[in-house]
Amino acid sequence: MVPDDDPAAGADADADGDTVVRRDRFAGGPARSFLSSLAADERIFAADLAVDRAHVVMLDERGIVEGSDATAILDALAAVERAGHGALPDGEDVHEAIESAVVDRVGPEGGRMHTARSRNDEVATCIRYRLRGDLLDAAEATLTLRGALLDAAEADADTVMPGFTHRQFAQPTTAGHLLASYAGALERDTARLLDAYDRTNVSPLGGAAFAGTPFDVDRERTAELLGFDGVVENSMDAAASRDFLVEASAALAGVGVTLSGLATDGIEAVKDGYLALSDDYSSTSSIMPQKVNPDTLELVRAVAGDAVGGLDGLLATLKGLPRAYNRDLQRATTHAWESVDAVTEATEVAAGAVATAEWDAEACAADAAAGFSTATGVADALAMAGVPFRTAHELVASAAADADELDDPEALAASLDAAAEDVLGDSLYAYVSREDLSAALDPVGSVAARDSRGGPAPDALADSIARARTTRDDHADAVAARRSALADAADRLDRAVSDRV
Numbered sequence: 427m428v429p430d431d432d433p434a435a436g437a438d439a440d441a442d443g444d445t446v447v448r449r450d451r452f453a454g455g456p457a458r459s460f461l462s463s464l465a466a467d468e469r470i471f472a473a474d475l476a477v478d479r480a481h482v483v484m485l486d487e488r489g490i491v492e493g494s495d496a497t498a499i500l501d502a503l504a505a506v507e508r509a510g511h512g513a514l515p516d517g518e519d520v521h522e523a524i525e526s527a528v529v530d531r532v533g534p535e536g537g538r539m540h541t542a543r544s545r546n547d548e549v550a551t552c553i554r555y556r557l558r559g560d561l562l563d564a565a566e567a568t569l570t571l572r573g574a575l576l577d578a579a580e581a582d583a584d585t586v587m588p589g590f591t592h593r594q595f596a597q598p599t600t601a602g603h604l605l606a607s608y609a610g611a612l613e614r615d616t617a618r619l620l621d622a623y624d625r626t627n628v629s630p631l632g633g634a635a636f637a638g639t640p641f642d643v644d645r646e647r648t649a650e651l652l653g654f655d656g657v658v659e660n661s662m663d664a665a666a667s668r669d670f671l672v673e674a675s676a677a678l679a680g681v682g683v684t685l686s687g688l689a690t691d692g693i694e695a696v697k698d699g700y701l702a703l704s705d706d707y708s709s710t711s712s713i714m715p716q717k718v719n720p721d722t723l724e725l726v727r728a729v730a731g732d733a734v735g736g737l738d739g740l741l742a743t744l745k746g747l748p749r750a751y752n753r754d755l756q757r758a759t760t761h762a763w764e765s766v767d768a769v770t771e772a773t774e775v776a777a778g779a780v781a782t783a784e785w786d787a788e789a790c791a792a793d794a795a796a797g798f799s800t801a802t803g804v805a806d807a808l809a810m811a812g813v814p815f816r817t818a819h820e821l822v823a824s825a826a827a828d829a830d831e832l833d834d835p836e837a838l839a840a841s842l843d844a845a846a847e848d849v850l851g852d853s854l855y856a857y858v859s860r861e862d863l864s865a866a867l868d869p870v871g872s873v874a875a876r877d878s879r880g881g882p883a884p885d886a887l888a889d890s891i892a893r894a895r896t897t898r899d900d901h902a903d904a905v906a907a908r909r910s911a912l913a914d915a916a917d918r919l920d921r922a923v924s925d926r927v
Contacts, residue, residue, distance in 0.1 A: 467520035471511040473555040480651035483922045491538045497926050499539045502531040542641035546665040546751045550630040558627045560766045565619040567773035572609045574781040579605040586869050587790035595797030598869035601785045603882035611684045616901045618677040626670045629654035633664030636750030653915025666750045671762045675737040678769045682733035689727035696720045699789045704782035729772040736765040794869035798832040803866040811857040821849040835867045
């Protein structure tokens with residue numbers, strides 16, 4: 427068996443399954459298809475070609491391979507790229523298949539492209555190379571959703587509606603305040619995706635199988651050509667570690683959970699008649715013609731399960747793996763790919779649903795005071811008048827228990843006055859004017875009074891939205907800067923290759 431990092435590998439792949447890496451002894455057999463990841467590796471085909479080119483350029487620059495061999499290999503890699511993944515010869519994975527294709531074109535000297543590296547550090551580099559772009563796509567999707575939420579929050583800043591805890595009427599708020607709360611959660615989700623990007627964007631290349639290489643390689647040079655911010659220092663850590671997949675998957679699962687909450691609030695609002703989704707984000711029943719169902723939001727909600735399951739599957743695969751490399755890792759990456767695809771698409775769909783949905787202000791207002799949800803406002807008014815809050819809480823709770831009609835302001839006022847006589851020994855109006863009580867019982871007045879930072883009062887919400895837009899712009903700049911750095915690196919690599927072909 428040819429060692430995984432043998433620089434002399436160079437025989438053509440043949441029809442019987444002999445490959446440049448495995449030869450005929452370990453190339454066939456009934457487990458061949460089980461071992462192979464070639465089909466799934468289409469995702470990292472472009473990444474592998476970039477990694478191959480950067481490695482060959484570095485080998486040429488360091489005098490490890492002859493310039494003529496480097497040129498022939500780079501020409502062959504260009505031909506492989508033009509032919510596409512589907513034209514690759516059979517192999518265990520895309521790395522072996524590309525190398526076999528190069529050797530087919532160049533001859534045994536094509537095997538020099540694998541000098542001073544292993545498939546272990548190669549695949550780790552390819553995964554990081556592709557995943558970092560996927561993480562930027564996911565981050566951009568969260569930015570789009572945040573923009574849609576903030577625009578909708580601004581448009582419905584005055585749409586007073588019931589707020590809930592334990593799915594019971596709690597306090598009046600606004601649709602804008604609810605929507606902005608999800609923009610705040612997504613702000614942290616974006617930050618976590620960017621953090622995951624930064625720890626993903628370091629290069630394992632040059633770590634070889636795990637024990638480094640005797641060749642005089644320049645790991646910083648290949649990192650620079652590939653747009654990585656640095657290298658994974660320890661060669662064993664470089665080949666074996668997949669914690670970057672865990673961090674990325676955890677960040678994606680976090681986005682999924684945020685989306686799940688947003689979707690559920692949207693589904694409940696549709697049920698309650700507060701929110702109408704666009705037909706583009708709804709469907710009807712096959713048998714009940716009156717039904718309009720929030721199907722897209724239900725599927726968005728389900729994605730959280732996919733992402734959490736992916737994280738669990740990844741952690742279960744990695745748990746207990748010894749250093750340095752184990753084939754289990756071939757199964758680990760799939761979890762991250764599936765999560766990033768599902769979560770990014772769900773985020774984009776959620777953004778569209780939010781941007782096109784309409785809130786029914788009248789329906790929202792009709793329930794804003796339901797269940798005496800302004801009770802806290804009355805207790806606050808009493809506390810502002812000097813009554814200890816716990817005493818005020820007791821008074822209002824007693825009035826709520828004795829009131830004949832919780833949704834009738836006049837009946838509530840009478841019950842509150844009677845409770846004040848019992849608890850305080852004085853009329854309620856000795857503490858709170860009738861005008862202040864009326865404002866406290868009014869959902870609009872209750873919202874307007876809650877003007878602390880981050881509260882639902884229109885001015886407070888406007889300030890929060892302005893701050894959130896600034897942070898969103900900062901995150902957009904951060905994504906753009908990372909994309910620009912990757913584009914600059916791609917240009918450097920193209921120029922380095924062009925100098926040799």
